[in-house]
Amino acid sequence: MFCKICNALQSGTDEPDVGPAADPALGRAGAACGGVLRRPPNRVCQDEVMTVLVRRLAEDDWAILREVRLRALIEAPGSFYQTYDGAVVLTEEDWRSRLRSTDKVTLLAEADGQPAGMVVGAPAGPDERDPDAALMLSMWVDPSFRGQRVADELTTELIAWSREQQYKRLLLWVYDAAPRAAAFYRRAGFEPTGRVETFYDPTRPLTLMSQTL
Ligand SMILES: CC(C)(COP(=O)(O)OP(=O)(O)OC[C@H]1O[C@@H](n2cnc3c(N)ncnc32)[C@H](O)[C@@H]1OP(=O)(O)O)[C@@H](O)C(=O)NCCC(=O)NCCS
Numbered sequence: 001m002f003c004k005i006c007n008a009l010q011s012g013t014d015e016p017d018v019g020p021a022a023d024p025a026l027g028r029a030g031a032a033c034g035g036v037l038r039r040p041p042n043r044v045c046q047d048e049v050m051t052v053l054v055r056r057l058a059e060d061d062w063a064i065l066r067e068v069r070l071r072a073l074i075e076a077p078g079s080f081y082q083t084y085d086g087a088v089v090l091t092e093e094d095w096r097s098r099l100r101s102t103d104k105v106t107l108l109a110e111a112d113g114q115p116a117g118m119v120v121g122a123p124a125g126p127d128e129r130d131p132d133a134a135l136m137l138s139m140w141v142d143p144s145f146r147g148q149r150v151a152d153e154l155t156t157e158l159i160a161w162s163r164e165q166q167y168k169r170l171l172l173w174v175y176d177a178a179p180r181a182a183a184f185y186r187r188a189g190f191e192p193t194g195r196v197e198t199f200y201d202p203t204r205p206l207t208l209m210s211q212t213l
Contacts, residue, residue, distance in 0.1 A: 050111050052150055054157040057106045062095035065106055068115050072140035079178060080138065081200065105161045109141070109150045117141035119154040121161050121170075127199065128171050128208065134162040136172040139181070155188045163213050170213055173197075173206040185209050 057065055066087075073084040099106060101122075109117040117140055124133040136158055141150045162170045172190065174182050190209035198205050 050148065052109055052111050052116065052148075052153050054107050054109045054153050056157075056161070057099055057108050059096050059099045061106075061108070062092060062099055064108065064115060065099060065118070066090070066095050068108065068118050068140075069138065071142070072118070072138070075143065076140060078204075079140070079175065079181070103165075105158070106138075107154055107157050107161075109145075109154050111145055111148075111150060115142070116145040117150045117154055119158055121158045124171055127197070130169060130171060132167060133169040133171045133210070134158075134165060134167040136170060139172070151184055152188060159211070159213065168213055170211045172209050174209060176205045176207055182207070182209075 070084060070087055073080060073082060073087055077084065098104070104120060104122045106120050107118060108115060119139040120137040122135050122137055124130045124135045128135060136155075139151065139154065141154075159170060170190075171193075172185065174185060176182075176196070186209075188211075190211045193208045193210045195208040196205050197208070
């Protein structure tokens with residue numbers, strides 16, 4: 001569990017990150033708040049804790065998947081292949097069939113019971129040329145929960161799923177124009193494979209990153 005103000009473990013042993021939301025006036029402690037809330041330096045965390053739970057969605061969760069995915073496509077339209085216009089017309093059956101797929105998983109992060117982010121795992125395909133790998137897709141964290149380890153929790157659970165499925169590697173494509181996402185993935189243990197592709201838009205290269213499981 002993490003303090004929702006300073007992002008530190010409740011035990012206080014987690015050294016907070018210094019991100020772009022850092023406010024020099026607040027010093028290193030204030031820098032840890034990720035732009036959500038700030039606390040003055042030296043204030044001790046006591047009961048300001050946020051519980052992040054990650055769960056695997058089932059078919060009957062289709063409406064929450066639709067809601068969170070549409071929010072992601074509105075908030076970060078340049079991060080995904082799919083567009084809001086393409087997703088908003090999908091039917092209930094379309095969403096249900098995504099969740100019915102037995103070779104894929106959709107994970108939802110809930111922070112204090114509120115949807116805070118999502119990620120999808122699927123078998124790697126022809127673009128990845130690695131039959132022993134799973135592919136991470138659709139990673140998104142609500143801006144108000146960024147910098148608070150929600151993406152770490154989603155990644156940890158996706159790695160667990162990938163191992164259960166006997167995959168040897170977890171892959172992902174990240175736009176070169178998304179430095180925050182790339183920095184997160186490096187911190188989470190992914191490394192660039194050296195492959196860079198422009199599948200749909202020649203002006204927007206993607207780098208393939210990999211983590212050995
Ligand atoms: C990608 C995403 C899930 C990461 O979650 P997050 O909570 O923002 O990640 P974190 O804050 O834990 O980590 C981000 C890292 O980038 C760093 N960072 C922040 N802004 C940065 C920038 N402009 N340039 C470089 N690094 C940056 C942070 O310092 C942090 O690195 P550190 O932990 O080594 O200090 C989230 O930002 C998101 O949903 N983005 C929009 C959708 C998206 O891009 N999805 C990925 C598709 S491949």
